[in-house]
Amino acid sequence: MRLTPSLELDEFRGQVRSFIADKSPGVKPRAGIRAPEPEQIPDLRAWTAALYDAGYLGAEWPTAYGGTGRADLERAFVVAEELARARAWEPIGAGTLAASALIEFGSEEQKARFLPRIRSAQDIWCQLFSEPGAGSDLASLSTRARREGGEYVIDGQKVWTTNGQHADVGYLLARTDPDAPKHRGITAFALDMDTPGVDVRPLREITGTSDFNEVFLDGVRVPADRVIGEVGDGWRVANSSLGHERSGVAARGADLLRQLDDLLELAEGSRESGQPVLDDPATRRRIGRLAASVHVADLMSKAAQSRMVHGTEQAADSPLVKIFFSEANLAAAELGVALQGVDGLLVEGDPDVRADGWWQDAFLYARAYTIAGGANEVLRNVVAERALHLPREKR
Ligand SMILES: Cc1cc2nc3c(=O)[nH]c(=O)nc-3n(C[C@H](O)[C@H](O)[C@H](O)COP(=O)(O)OP(=O)(O)OC[C@H]3O[C@@H](n4cnc5c(N)ncnc54)[C@H](O)[C@@H]3O)c2cc1C
Known part of the structure; x- marks a missing residue:
């Protein structure tokens, strides 16, 4: 290692x-x-x-x-x-994800058109995969793409589209063959987001911010040369590009270590009923437990990074790093709010709020990480089935 x-x-x-x-x-x-x-x-x-x-x-x-x-x-x-x-x-945006798909599966024309624009960030990409009825079970997606002459006509709805409101191009999955088994019959497209029929509606989240969007696709016409890879091969295109995305493993450990430092600084400046919170044994124990989970998550991230570098990655590596990260991240945010006592009810913009309300916002956002990039329950199934070889979930 x-x-x-x-x-x-x-x-x-x-x-x-x-x-x-x-x-x-x-x-x-x-x-x-x-x-x-x-x-x-x-x-x-x-x-x-x-x-x-x-x-x-x-x-x-x-x-x-x-x-x-x-x-x-x-x-x-x-x-x-x-x-x-x-x-x-x-x-x-999702430019790095789209670039992996284009480099591996795109035509020479697509590479020449899109890759320089991703590098210069002239194009911001969004990821148009998830739908109201297709998240964990992405292969159930029902957005349809029908061939009409030299174009595809696309109808359907996407959701959770991060940065969709800023995107120039969407990396889209749509069903081109409804009669094929569900993992086949899906095709990947590069969709210009200003095409008529694309309607991006920002969602307002519990944090008060709009990070995701719903994207409605109504009779959207996409030239056939915007298919990425082969028609019907979109499942492989999507999985391969998602599989290239490994830097998250490294970011997660570093993110938690930074939060732990900030949390200790917050604790050192916090008082409850006039007494420093760090004098309270229960608070000290809670911080100690969190510090242990943060260091475990960081070590798991380093072990996974090492195996990836040496080509000995295991099926459980990325899922476990993500599960441990998102749970420690949630615990850190909860503690960041709790350490502030009643001031934990203040939010960004309120007078006297600590750290500009960073912890309160982090607390409201933290659940998202237990879902994004694969819901933790589903990742636990992946670990059970692919790494521990336990009996498969009933499907
Ligand atoms: C912050 C964030 C950003 C995102 N950005 C994007 C984006 O830009 N583009 C995009 O396409 N998508 C994006 N997503 C969507 C994300 O990929 C989905 O939320 C995720 O795949 C889960 O799907 P779902 O929300 O439909 O939940 P569901 O799949 O409906 O799951 C609901 C609950 O059921 C549980 N569950 C589902 N199946 C099983 C099972 N087999 N066994 C046990 N439990 C199960 C889940 O764990 C979860 O608790 C984003 C999500 C988040 C949170």
Whole structure:
């Protein structure tokens, strides 16, 4: 397992850290994968482009499109950790996900059109997979795409579309053959979001922000050359691109360590009935328990990173890192609110609110991480069936 740092990686980490300090457009004001305000979009496009230009993103892309043609997972993990540690904005949208699909399955014309625009962040992408009736069971999706001459006509509804309100292009899954078994008959498309019939409606969440959207598709006409991969092969295209997305494993450990530091700072400045909260043995025990779960989650992230780098990844690695992260993250947010006593009822904008209401917002958002990227219950099934080889769930 790679736990001993190398000098070269340490130097690289130092460069990334300085780069973030110099170039990033400020610290993210809220926890989680959040949609920015419209006025922040130009800065976030420039930031995303700067990450690609510096080679901190897209290093594995073909040389013709600005990459090195070789994945360097260790460096990609360092970048993800440093972004999380600094609470810097992630590259905006689902461009990295779409790029993996295009590089592996896209036509030469699609690569030439879209990859440079992803690198320059001229195009923001969103992920149009989930539907009201198809989330965990994504293969049940019912958005239809019918061939009519040189076009597909698309009807249906997507939901949970992060950044849909800012997106230029959607990475869409739709059913092209309703008679085929459900994992076949799905096709992947690149959909221009300004096509007539695309209606993006932001949802207002419990946090008061609008990070996701509903996207209604009504008679949307997409040229047939916007199919990514083969018609009917969208399930493989989607799974392969999701499988390339590994940097989340690294970001998760770093995110929790940062939260633990902030939580200790919050605890040190908190008093209950005039007494420092850290004098209370029950509070100290709760912090100790959380610190233990954070360090376990971080070590699991490091072990998973190491196996990924050495090509010995196990089926349980990503699911377990995600489950442990999201549960420790929820416990941290609950503790961050509890440590403030009655002031935990204040929110962003209230006078005297601590840390600009960061913990209160994080508390409201934290459940999302137990669902996004695979609901924890479903991931537990994955661990049981694919890693522990227990009897399969009844389907
Ligand atoms: C923050 C966030 C951002 C997201 N962004 C996007 C995006 O940009 N694009 C996109 O396409 N999607 C996005 N999603 C959607 C996400 O992928 C889905 O929420 C997820 O797949 C779960 O689907 P669902 O919400 O329909 O819940 P369901 O699948 O309906 O699950 C509801 C509950 O039932 C449980 N459950 C379901 N099946 C089983 C089972 N077999 N065994 C045991 N329990 C089960 C689940 O664990 C969950 O508790 C996002 C979600 C979140 C939270």
